[in-house]
Amino acid sequence: MSVVTxxxxxxxxxxxxxxxxxxxxxxxxxxxxxxxxxxxxxxxQPGELRAPADKPITLRVKNLDAKPMEFESKSLRVEKVxxxxxxxxxxxRALKPGRYxxxxxxxxxxxxxxxxx
Amino acid sequence: MHRQEVTQYRHRRATIAVAVTxxxxxxxxxxxxxxxxxxxxxxxxxxxxTTGSGIGLEGEKEFTVDAIGRFGKRGGHYAxxxxxxxxxxxxxxxxxxxxxxxxxxHHISGVTDLDDRRxxxxxxxxxxxxxxxxxxxxxxxLAVTLAVEPTIxxxxxxxxxxxxxxxxxxxxxADLELIRNRLFAGFNLLYxxxxxxxxxxxxxxxxxxxxxxxxxxxxxPNVVLGAEAWYLRHYDAAxxxxxxxxxxxxxPTLYWAFTPKMFMTAAWNVQVWGREVGSPxxxxxxxxxxxxVKLKFxxxx
Numbered sequence: 001m002s003v004v005t006x007x008x009x010x011x012x013x014x015x016x017x018x019x020x021x022x023x024x025x026x027x028x029x030x031x032x033x034x035x036x037x038x039x040x041x042x043x044x045q046p047g048e049l050r051a052p053a054d055k056p057i058t059l060r061v062k063n064l065d066a067k068p069m070e071f072e073s074k075s076l077r078v079e080k081v082x083x084x085x086x087x088x089x090x091x092x093r094a095l096k097p098g099r100y101x102x103x104x105x106x107x108x109x110x111x112x113x114x115x116x117x
Numbered sequence: 118m119h120r121q122e123v124t125q126y127r128h129r130r131a132t133i134a135v136a137v138t139x140x141x142x143x144x145x146x147x148x149x150x151x152x153x154x155x156x157x158x159x160x161x162x163x164x165x166x167t168t169g170s171g172i173g174l175e176g177e178k179e180f181t182v183d184a185i186g187r188f189g190k191r192g193g194h195y196a197x198x199x200x201x202x203x204x205x206x207x208x209x210x211x212x213x214x215x216x217x218x219x220x221x222x223h224h225i226s227g228v229t230d231l232d233d234r235r236x237x238x239x240x241x242x243x244x245x246x247x248x249x250x251x252x253x254x255x256x257x258x259l260a261v262t263l264a265v266e267p268t269i270x271x272x273x274x275x276x277x278x279x280x281x282x283x284x285x286x287x288x289x290x291a292d293l294e295l296i297r298n299r300l301f302a303g304f305n306l307l308y309x310x311x312x313x314x315x316x317x318x319x320x321x322x323x324x325x326x327x328x329x330x331x332x333x334x335x336x337x338p339n340v341v342l343g344a345e346a347w348y349l350r351h352y353d354a355a356x357x358x359x360x361x362x363x364x365x366x367x368x369p370t371l372y373w374a375f376t377p378k379m380f381m382t383a384a385w386n387v388q389v390w391g392r393e394v395g396s397p398x399x400x401x402x403x404x405x406x407x408x409x410v411k412l413k414f415x416x417x418x
Contacts, residue, residue: 072174073157073174074156074157074158074159074174075157075253075254075255076210077172077173077174077175077207077210078174078175078176078210079174079175079176079177080176092210093210093211095254096252096254096256096257097254097256098254098255098256098257099255100255101156101157103156105377111156
């Protein structure tokens with residue numbers, strides 16, 4: 001590998017590192033914990049989810065209703081429309097301990113919580 | 118006290134009275150409701166000219182029209198506006214990106230040091246990168262976002278003349294949830310250097326530095342009322358070495374969500390104190406305006 005090639009690659013590696021840092025991507029990706037929730041008759045089931053702290057989470061949302069729903073959470077900073085009788089997968093960053101609310105943006109009454117410990 | 122100063126004093130008292138009345142009156146009404154059943158709120162736009170820490174939701178896209186009007190200079194008639202036609206999106210749970218075009222209007226007559234002008238123009242373009250550095254959790258009420266916004270203009274923001282202007286606004290946007298879902302405090306720290314090449318070939322360098330504090334009360338699930346104060350300093354150098362004047366602005370703020378995907382914000386600031394270096398007059402109307410108004414409409418999709 002020539003000196004010029006190394007010199008050209010160094011800024012790119014630095015840039016990739018900065019972008020990775022900004023995007024919140026850990027240097028060594030952790031195994032995500034999968035959490036499932038169903039949506040039926042306009043309600044989340046179960047309404048209270050649990051997950052471990054400091055580990056990425058894969059939220060699997062199954063919509064059993066005959067109309068679409070939008071899984072949304074301001075504190076989790078995610079939103080996803082899940083088609084009628086469909087399934088949505090949402091990747092959530094590693095979370096600090098706490099209580100995170102979520103809801104169906106199309107249905108004012110459908111709400112749930114994710115407790116991270 | 119001169120008649121003009123008396124009028125300015127009355128304006129200041131009226132502005133403060135309106136802000137205090139809004140906060141006290143609506144705060145009392147709001148306390149009668151149970152906010153624990155309300156959904157979380159995005160804090161980015163609830164503080165008026167002060168920007169909250171919110172960066173949106175991953176995958177969310179938004180189109181906004183954000184107009185800022187500036188009124189009142191020393192003597193004559195001064196009315197100018199700059200409108201951002203903006204697209205913003207959140208590609209990750211830590212970053213928000215915005216970009217768009219600028220439209221500007223100038224209606225100036227008889228103002229000291231400015232040419233008379235009546236025009237509308239496409240004034241430039243901008244982009245913004247926001248990074249959430251500290252996130253709020255149920256056990257940490259503080260959230261902090263770092264933002265950098267480069268802007269290019271072909272029309273001078275103040276006077277409306279043809280120029281080449283490059284500005285780099287850098288801000289720290291922090292907010293605190295003082296009462297869950299109900300009461301929020303917002304803080305901004307601003308450093309905004311810019312360089313302008315005039316039609317004559319002359320190059321001007323200047324900078325603004327300052328900060329703000331805001332308080333916002335959520336009086337209903339979709340309505341937030343508040344007040345904010347700004348302190349701004351102006352320099353004729355990007356490295357903050359040639360101080361030319363400063364000003365304090367105060368005013369009320371409003372956030373109103375029409376639907377879960379559509380909202381507006383409004384704010385009005387009036388300069389209540391200011392000074393120009395080497396000038397005995399009250400208020401700094403050379404570098405800042407007497408009044409500024411913000412009106413923003415947003416559609417999420």
